[in-house]
Amino acid sequence: xxxxxxxxxxxxxxxxxxxxxxxxxxxxxxxxxxxxxxxxxxxxxxxxxxxxxxxxxxxxxxxxxxxxxxxxxxxxxxxxxxxxxxxxxxxxxxxxxxxxxxxxxxxxxxxxxxxxxxxxxxxxxxxxxxxxxxxxxxxxxxxxxxxxxxxxxxxxxxxxxxxxxxxxxxxxxxxxxxxxxxxxxxxxxxxxxxxxxxxxxxxxxxxxxxxxxxxxxxxxxxxxxxxxxxxxxxxxxxxxxxxxxxxxxxxxxxxxxxxxxxxxxxxxxxxxxxxxxxxxxxxxxxxxxxxxxxxxxxxxxxxxxxxxxxxxxxxx
Amino acid sequence: xxxxxxxxxxxxxxxxxxxxxxxxxxxxxxxxxxxxxxxxxxxxxxxxxxxxxxxxxxxxxxxxxxxxxxxxxxxxxxxxxxxxxxxxxxxxxxxxxxxxxxxxxxxxxxxxxxxxxxxxxxxxxxxxxxxxxxxxxxxxxxxxxxxxxxxxxxxxxxxxxxxxxxxxxxxxxxxxxxxxxxxxxxxxxxxxxxxxxxxxxxxxxxxxxxxxxxxxxxxxxxxxxxxxxxxxxxxxxxxxxxxxxxxxxxxxxxxxxxxxxxxxxxxxxxxxxxxxxxxxxxxxxxxxxxxxxxxxxxxxxxxxxxxxxxxxxxxxxxxxxxxxxxxxxxxxxxxxxxxxxxxxxxxxxxxxxxxxxxxxxxxxxxxxxxxxxxxxxxxxxxxxxxxxxxxxxxxxxxxxxxxxxxxxxxxxxxxxxxxxxxxxxxxxxxxxxxxxxxxxxxxxxxxxxxxxxxxxxxxxxxxxx
Numbered sequence: 001x002x003x004x005x006x007x008x009x010x011x012x013x014x015x016x017x018x019x020x021x022x023x024x025x026x027x028x029x030x031x032x033x034x035x036x037x038x039x040x041x042x043x044x045x046x047x048x049x050x051x052x053x054x055x056x057x058x059x060x061x062x063x064x065x066x067x068x069x070x071x072x073x074x075x076x077x078x079x080x081x082x083x084x085x086x087x088x089x090x091x092x093x094x095x096x097x098x099x100x101x102x103x104x105x106x107x108x109x110x111x112x113x114x115x116x117x118x119x120x121x122x123x124x125x126x127x128x129x130x131x132x133x134x135x136x137x138x139x140x141x142x143x144x145x146x147x148x149x150x151x152x153x154x155x156x157x158x159x160x161x162x163x164x165x166x167x168x169x170x171x172x173x174x175x176x177x178x179x180x181x182x183x184x185x186x187x188x189x190x191x192x193x194x195x196x197x198x199x200x201x202x203x204x205x206x207x208x209x210x211x212x213x214x215x216x217x218x219x220x221x222x223x224x225x226x227x228x229x230x231x232x233x234x235x236x237x238x239x240x241x242x243x244x245x246x247x248x249x250x251x252x253x254x255x256x257x258x259x260x261x262x263x264x265x266x267x268x269x270x271x272x273x274x275x276x277x278x279x280x281x282x283x284x285x286x287x288x289x290x291x292x293x294x295x296x297x298x299x300x301x302x303x304x305x306x307x308x309x310x311x312x313x314x315x316x
Numbered sequence: 317x318x319x320x321x322x323x324x325x326x327x328x329x330x331x332x333x334x335x336x337x338x339x340x341x342x343x344x345x346x347x348x349x350x351x352x353x354x355x356x357x358x359x360x361x362x363x364x365x366x367x368x369x370x371x372x373x374x375x376x377x378x379x380x381x382x383x384x385x386x387x388x389x390x391x392x393x394x395x396x397x398x399x400x401x402x403x404x405x406x407x408x409x410x411x412x413x414x415x416x417x418x419x420x421x422x423x424x425x426x427x428x429x430x431x432x433x434x435x436x437x438x439x440x441x442x443x444x445x446x447x448x449x450x451x452x453x454x455x456x457x458x459x460x461x462x463x464x465x466x467x468x469x470x471x472x473x474x475x476x477x478x479x480x481x482x483x484x485x486x487x488x489x490x491x492x493x494x495x496x497x498x499x500x501x502x503x504x505x506x507x508x509x510x511x512x513x514x515x516x517x518x519x520x521x522x523x524x525x526x527x528x529x530x531x532x533x534x535x536x537x538x539x540x541x542x543x544x545x546x547x548x549x550x551x552x553x554x555x556x557x558x559x560x561x562x563x564x565x566x567x568x569x570x571x572x573x574x575x576x577x578x579x580x581x582x583x584x585x586x587x588x589x590x591x592x593x594x595x596x597x598x599x600x601x602x603x604x605x606x607x608x609x610x611x612x613x614x615x616x617x618x619x620x621x622x623x624x625x626x627x628x629x630x631x632x633x634x635x636x637x638x639x640x641x642x643x644x645x646x647x648x649x650x651x652x653x654x655x656x657x658x659x660x661x662x663x664x665x666x667x668x669x670x671x672x673x674x675x676x677x678x679x680x681x682x683x684x685x686x687x688x689x690x691x692x693x694x695x696x697x698x699x700x701x702x703x704x705x706x707x708x709x710x711x712x713x714x715x716x717x718x719x720x721x722x723x724x725x726x727x728x729x730x731x732x733x734x735x736x737x738x739x740x741x742x743x744x745x746x747x748x749x750x751x752x753x754x755x756x757x758x759x760x761x762x763x764x765x766x767x768x769x770x771x772x773x774x775x776x777x778x779x780x781x
Contacts, residue, residue, distance in 0.1 A: 034548035123429040127762065130450070196614060199542040203436040204766040206429075207540075285615040286542035289451055289763040 004252065007259070008082065008092040014263070015081045015238075019230035020044035022237070022270055027201075029278035044230065048223045056219035059120045069116035070217065070224040073109040077228040080105035081235040085242050087262035088250040089160040098157035099147045102239075103140065106191070109228065110136055117213035124205055128212025131289065135197065135209065138296035139190045142183055145303025149180040150243060152310050159239070163246040176313070179306035181244050186299035188236035192229070194277065196287040197295065200229075207286070234270070241269040319363040321713055326376050329368045332357055336382040342634035344717070345726045345743035346378060346388040347468075348396040354741070356715065356726060358634075361652065363715065365728070370398050377403035384633045384748055391781075395468060410461035410780060421447035421455040429762065433462045440776035444765075451761040456754045463780040471740040476502065476576055476707060479737040483727070484571050486742050487778030492518075492525040493720030494742060494778075495574040497727035500655065501740075502576040502707060504714030505731045511702040514578035515656045520694045521561070521570050521579075522718075523687045524591070527598070528557040529721040530680045530687070533773050537677055538609065540766045541618040549605050556594050563590035578704025588695065595691055602688075606681055619674035623768030625756040626671060633752055636723020636745040638683070639772055641667050642675035649719035661693050671756075673771040709735030720745060722775060744778030 024044045031038025058066070080102045082093055114132050117125035151157040153176070154165035165171065190197045193210035202208060205215070214225050242249060248265030250258040287295060324332075332355065335341045344356035344363065353368045353375050368375055377400035379386035389400040390409035407417065426447050433441040441462035447455040467486055471479050483498035484491040496518055503510060535550025558568040564587035565573040565580075573580055609615065625635075630643035640647055648665040650658040666682035668675045715728040723745030732738040753772045757765055 030544070034545045035552065036548055123427065126427075127429070195542050201544075202542065204540060205431060205436055206765050207763045282545055284543075285538070285612060285618055287614065288618060289761055291617075 004092040007088050007252070011086055011088065011091060012078065012082045015086060015231060015234060016078065016227075018267070018270065019081075019227065019234040020048060022234050022274055023230045025271070026233075026274045026278050026281075029275060030282055033278060033282045044226075048227060051218075051223035051226070052220050054219045056221055059122070059216050061119075061121050062216070063119055065112075066116050066119045066216075067221070069112045069119075070221040070228075072112045074224040074228040074231075076105045076109040076112075077231050077235070080109075081231050081238070083159065084235055084238045085160050085163055085249055086238045087248075087266040088259055089163060089252060091160070095158075099151065099159055099162075100144075100157055102159075102235075103143050103147060106232070106235075107136070107140055109232075113213055113225070116217075120216045122216060124208070124212045124215045127206075128209055128215070131209045131292075132213055135190050135292055135296065138293060138300055139187050142296060142300040142303045143187045143191075145300065145307055146180045146184045146187070149176055149303065149306040149310060152307065153177070159242055163242045163249055164251075166243060166246045167249075174313075176306040176309045177244075179302045179309070181240070183299045183302040183306065184236075184240055184243075186295065186302075188240065190292070190296055190299075192233045192236060195281040196284050197292060199286050237270060237273040238266075241266070241273065245269060318361075319365065319715065321365040321367070323367045323369065326368065329353075329355070329366060329378070330376050330381075332364070332366055333376075333378040333381040333385075335359065336378065336385075339632070343378075343382060343384050343388075343748075344634075345728070345741065345747075346385050346392065347728075347741040347743070348392040348398045349468075349472075349739050350396055351398075353392065353398050354728070356728065356743075363653070363717075365713075365715065373397050374399050374401045376400065379403050379405070384751070387751065388747060395781075410464050412461055416459060418445050418457050418459075419455065423449065423454065425449060426454060433459075442776050446762060446765070448762050451763065453757050453760055453762055453765070456757045456765070458750055458754060460750065460776060461780050463777045465777070465781065467781045468739075468741065471737050473736060473738070475736050479729075479740060480575050481572055483740070483742060484574075486781065487744060487775040488569060488571075489529055490525065490720040490722065490725065490744075490775070490778065491569050491571045492521045492574055493718050493725050494727075495572065496522060497716045497718035497725045498729070498740070498742065499574055499576045500716035500718065501714040501727040501729045502731065504716065505712035505729055506707050506710055506714075506735075507712070508577060508705060508707050510578050511705055512657075512699045513582075513701045514703045514705075516694055516698050517579045517583060517703065518574050519657050519661070520583075520591070520691060520698075521565065521573050523690045523694070524557055524561050524564070525570060526687050526721045527684060527691075528554050528561070530684045531557060533721075533770070534605075534609070534677055534680050534684075536773075537619070537673065537767065537770045538615060540770045541615055543612065543615050546605065546609065546615075549601070553598060553601065553605075556597060560587075560590040560594040563587045575704065577707045578702070580704070582703045583698075591691060591695060595688055595695075598684075598688055602684060609677070609681070616674065618764075618767060619677060619771075620670075620672060622673045622764050623756040623760055623771065624671045625752055627669060629752055629755055630671070633748045635748050635752055636719075637721065637749070638676045638679040638723075639749045639752060640723065641665065642679045643671035644669040647724075649717045649724040653717060655716070655718070657694070660697075661690055663690055673767055676771040707735070709733065711738070722746060722773070722778075723749065725778075742778075742781070744775050744781075746774035746776075746779040749774045750779060 024041045028038040083097045114129040117129035150162050154162040198209040250262035341357045341359035344358050346355045355366045357364045379389045392398050394411035429446040432443040443459035445457045484495040486494050531550045531554040535547040538546035561570050562568045625643045627644040630640045630645045646667045663686045711733045713730045717724045717726050726743040729740045730738045757768050
């Protein structure tokens, strides 16, 4: 019990500590890929520190909701991240929550952010919130379908069990899994406001989605939201890693050595995923706003097909 | 090109407006000075200047007959108090005193989005008021004038040196074109023959400026579709052009390199070497980048079919540069009216008819190829000799049209007996492109505006004077 609590605690700190580094790493890679020197790797930490030190400027029309949203968003995202076995399974919280809880926590965070975007009453907040909801209305069902596929296969909605199942001999090559992986990656791209759905680096107000929602935030509020979005990117990569590349994850009860190996393997997984993300983002232009539904609609279809195929193959 | 300059009465003024409305002529510019209104009209390969004395500061409106004149008339009222009394739109334009009533848009669930004048990127100031239905733009209205510097008033009474420097600072990215237009107008007013070497060097500078801006624009359009690799690559090419320009003139943007009577200084040997190296590098890298642009489906998906400008509007407004040429208007001031040394150079004026963002990028790509070839021809045939001649004092009137990268810059001057500038007027191509942007964005989605705007890339500073 105490060991579980300790591992859980370490895991939460690792997630929080690594998330800005991952963001900085992707930024640096993207800069290098187009031939620029790019910001230093640790720049996101400095940015967060700078924002925390700055005063908060609030719009006159902002209500309590606007002030509360950053804390809720950050807390929900961090807890969601705590449920994902990153380098070790057997986390304390894992027994209480599962993948559906992760989806729900992230949806709550998004809901709060969209409300906050509307709360101030500026046109950009409204544009951002409406676009975000358009994305969410397709991304969330797609995510749920992916969860269905995985849990039907593994017989559990808990990520630890799914990871254990995926490492086991009973998996084999399945079309459903491939479809679920593609759907999950598409959802992850949309959820994390990456190119081609959104551009995290743009200065063009009219094209923003996530950045438009939070355009009125400043100081520590902005720092929390930024950190939450870093954690969210890490979370999605961790989910993909623990389900589709579950190697090296330490299992509860193993020695310290296994945990250290697990951590090292996890960092390597993040590095590979970050590189793939940077390559993908460099090779593609942002899509038109009205193409979101095509993009996420195909993610949803893949999720549905993955679930259906499971039943079909079981009958056969 | 032939030109005639006449003082006219109200009837002739209106008659010119009727010919503009009928499409027999196109408006080159409309401007004023205290008590006197001026209009330049291009009519059957002739530039006609009309001067209308205004009693009690009133004049009949041209904008009522020919829409492209509306903003020019509003600016004229703001700057000189000359009132086009029967105009439909009598709101101020460059003047920002008092509240400004935007045009209404009515319908269910419409909302307004206000952007600017201060933007998030490092660009010039301007306000855009969108009325949108969800994502679809119902109306865009621009509010400009934030970069007003009072060029007309500063020019009045300025000495020739100071006036030339001012002309080169109307719009910094087109400084060579402006200085060239102003210098040609001065040279026409004082009947000076510029030495051949200076004429050719001016063309070299102008083509380098065109290259730098087109490189920058192509990359920037791609960047607005979040395709950063093109932005970085074209930024690199643009930087190389600017360094070659520095080697040629000692200044990256080539400010004050062109002066009335010639060019300020001859080309140093390292300047020629720099330009040769630049051309060789651009020749090897540019086609590869064009291939990337052509073969990236996600990028083409953004540019093709976005922000279509109709051919009839481009023709009506006499849109110059890539805006006009992407919408079927075959006009280039280097060819018609044409000026030295382009009559001796071999180049094409690309024209396409699609009118979308992709067409405007494509015109730029083809113009880059033309400019590379022009620079090579100029370097090969650069005549020896003096690079400037003295401009004698004396009063006169002159005008010029010069092709800047955006389109034709029009310059008009009237010099005094002391050789200084009595009155001068510089008209940026953007005057006839800004209104078209409002039309091109209609029916598009809000999120595509930055892309359309960048493909027009109108000048704020040049327009706000």
